[in-house]
Amino acid sequence: MGYRKIRGVTPPGQYFLQGDEACAEGAVAAGCRFFAGYPITPASEVMEHIVRRFKDCDGVFVQMEDEIGSIAAMIGASWAGAKPMTSTSGPGLSLMMENIGYAAMTETPLVIVDIQRAGPSTGQATRPGSGDMLQVKYGSHGDYEIIALSPWSVQEIYDMTIRAFNLAERFRVPVFVLSDEGVGHLRENVTVEQEVTVFERDKAPGQPPFHTDEPGGVPPMPCFGDGEKLLVTGSTHDPFGYRKTQVSEVHERLVSRLVGKIRNRADEIVDTDSYFLDDGPDVLLVAYGITARAALSAAKVLRDEGQKVGLLRLRTIWPFPERVVVESAQKCKEVVVPELNQGQICREIERLLDRDVISLPQTNGETMKPTKIIEFVRERAVTQP
């Protein structure tokens, strides 16, 4: 139990993979052997590749009747001891929302891959978007926390999918690989290492599965089939899973722990990357996913022109990298957030910094071009020297 190194199932070396395929490879490397899903553009290639790979490693693949069935099957598989995954896009994610709350309440480790496309509704099925940034965190009812990771390259979707499984098991929580069509359908170099670090579940027989003495702690998770008496319910429950829907202290304690186990350990989870922040840039770009690559490209061009521009890239979206964002923005005159939505993460940053943050939204179903960011920053430099 805990973190350990294992030999990967994919021969080490250089590969040329599509983002969706690399995601599936990462899942298999992390020990995923259960996949329930329903095809949807632009995420279908994840399940197609999982099917190919499961043939070699005895995995269980089920094409479900819809996304509601998919996530329900994953929850069952997780309680039977498997590391489960599904892949979907916006419309499928919307269907999953009720059971995402159930997974949060029952502290069920899951990995949900969301290859975002341009919404709302069925929107533009084949085109990129980042419209689900808030939905993954707030889509189900009640107070809970999830983890969401945002890769910007094919290598990173491979690495982050492995990490997603580790975080799901470590914190007993749904973890989202919150990618986009831009990365999902991109083909790039992927380096596969011989060894993979994985987190193995602490089963702790006889221990209460829904309580630890540590405030905001993560309890051990037994599984069905090991001879334990288990009760799993989405209703308010005590340390052993008995329904306690009329006891206010039990509910208070449970919900506080579900939220606290992530919020109190944000520093262990949060991961960011920065470029050109050392000289205290005038303009700070904050970006994530495929858009961060346009932002890096733009920052380099603008710096060559003599403008002090830096980039903070969010590799973790939830829990939000609050401390790093506040520190990075401290000495900057302007904070600009380019993103493929109408300002979802910009608003989160504005809330944190308590000052004006400039949104650079794009919802036309295209990846953002570096020129859009370059021209925007140039123009502001002229009008607000």
Add this chain to the structure above:
Amino acid sequence: MIKQVRICGFGGQGIVLAGVILGHAGILDGKYAAQSSSYGAEARGSACKSEVVISDGWIDYPHVLKADILIAMSQPAYNKYCCDVVPEHGVIFHDEELVTPNPQIALSHFPVPATQRALQIFDNRLVANTVLLAAVVSVTGIVTPDSLKLALDKTLDGRHLEANKKAVDVGFQLGSIVKKH
């Protein structure tokens, strides 16, 4: 050094596959490669494009902004993308039979009889993409010929591999003729 390549034509001509093979050849040469393509209905019949960026180092922005090399296999695709080529040193390769160049475009054009040779030698127009791609590789040296062949091995299954390997040789030959002119 960074090179941006755009391949375009009709869906079904193997435009996407040509991009995948070229990108794969790039990484076999020890470089970074990023390949993306238009996706959906347009990849299955109407205008279709595939983009490949090959670089000695990490690629910041993985899509083509202005092509160093444009490879066109249909007239509508040529018309759409011929202006999106780097004016200083950009080159255009096109299927001789399927594309008539616009005389107002002052760039080097290389006509390659890819579809004609594919039909003549293989009685199969499906390998025209490989013939054209091999000609481009032969003229520009964007990837090594060995890596291109190895990329075919790694990308195609047995059914199509042999014909495509022969198509590569035909393309290399056409390329060496084009180079002389």
